[in-house]
Amino acid sequence: MITLISIALLSLSLVESLDPVYHSDDVSHITVVTEQAKIITYRGGNATLPCRLDRDIEDAFGGTNMRIKWTKLSPDYAKEIDVLVSMGFHKKTYGDFQGRVYLQEADENDASLVFSEIKLGDFGKYKCEVIDGMDDATDVVSLDLEGVVFPYSPRLGRYNLNFHDAEKACLEQDAVVASFDQLYESWKGGFDWCNAGWLNDGSVQYPINTPRGPCGGNNTVPGVRNYGQRDKTKSRYDVFCFTSNFNGRFYYLHEYNSTRMSYDEAVQACRDDGAEIAKVGQMFAAWKLLGYDRCDAGWLADGSVRYPISNPRRRCSPTEAAVRFIGFPDKKHKLFGVYCFQAFD
Structure with missing residues (x-):
């Protein structure tokens, strides 16, 4: 019995010895705070993802050993996409973010990321990471778009x-x-x-x-x-x-209001008007974000025929506001008008 107890105590001692030993020096002296968990903007707009340094040491922020890194988390969190890395005076941006992001640096503890010309694919979660010697801290902020x-x-x-x-x-x-x-x-x-x-x-x-x-x-x-x-x-x-919203004009081509066209004629009609045949996303954006309402079925770029109703009424989506879908008719049939989109410079 004594032998078994001794072995058990020895085993417990060995297990305990495998646990890490934490000293006061192992505690990070810095933390980062994003202040807002979510920032909402729109396509084409600007946004600032907040990230501030909070620390109990007196090293100057942005010193040669301070490293700030912003990454975007993939939707399944399987990988991180590099956005910006900063160390002292050396800064580097990556991929599609080049020329559109920079550090705000309003003061010595500001590591916020400033976005310009927001694109549809920019929405998602971003991680702010600050590393100073053996100390590091991270936090995450979401960038959402109205749409x-x-x-x-x-x-x-x-x-x-x-x-x-x-x-x-x-x-x-x-x-x-x-x-x-x-x-x-x-x-x-x-x-x-x-x-x-x-x-x-x-x-x-x-x-x-x-x-x-x-x-x-x-x-x-x-x-x-x-x-x-x-x-x-x-x-x-x-x-x-x-x-999300667009920088342009979405419209039904009134000049052809009494004319029904084939798909090819619809494409040409928009070009003749200095525009392009509209896309499905542009119709949904105009309907949802601008309240666009029209009861005329018209061709769209994918060959479908739809019309947007914001004010339900008899013969025009009587029960709900919606983008009504007619289908994908034979492109040679001259049965519909056309919706166009003219981009602004």
Whole structure:
């Protein structure tokens, strides 16, 4: 018995000896504070992601040993994308962020990141990291954009997009693949859609506000239904796209109000007017963010025909404000008008 107890005590002593020993010198003397967890802006605008240094040592901020690094976290948190690195007078920006970001440096403890010319793909979570010798500290802030989430499927029909096709489809419609947070906010605003679609983290989900048989069952609760992560190459679904405001003019071509055109004639009509045929994302942005309302079905760049209704009325989406979808007609049929978009310099 004594032997067994001795062995047990010896084993416990060995286990305890493996635990790290922390000394007062191991505690970091610096912390960073982002002050706001979320910054909301819009495409084309500016934004400042706050990050301030709080420390109990008196080294001058921005010294030769101080390193500030901003990275963007990927949607699935699997990797970090370099944005900016600063050490003393040496600063470097990376990739698409070059020329659009810099450190604010309003005072010696300011490591805030200033953004200009915000793009659709800039939304997401950013990490501020400050390293000073053996001390380091990090915090995360979100950059969100005002905008609209919309479902999209191509001419081929429902559930024909793998993840890479989905990314391309959104880009072609002046949008990017939406995040879960953006879809969730849309759902809270009443967005209800029964077709499952890709999100930018590689998951497939869909928002339901009115439970019903084909959409998870009559007895389920409202919510964002989640299919989980799917094979980005083999799995095929629709996609939820996100777009924000635009720098331009979206309009129905009044000059052709009494004329019905084929798709090719519609494309040419917009060009003759000094514009381009509008994209699906531009129609959703005009409808949601500008209150655009028109009861005339018109061609869009992807070959679909739609019209935006902000004020529901008889014969024009009587039950809800929505972008109404007619379909993908034969492009040779002269049945519709056209929506154009003229970009501003």
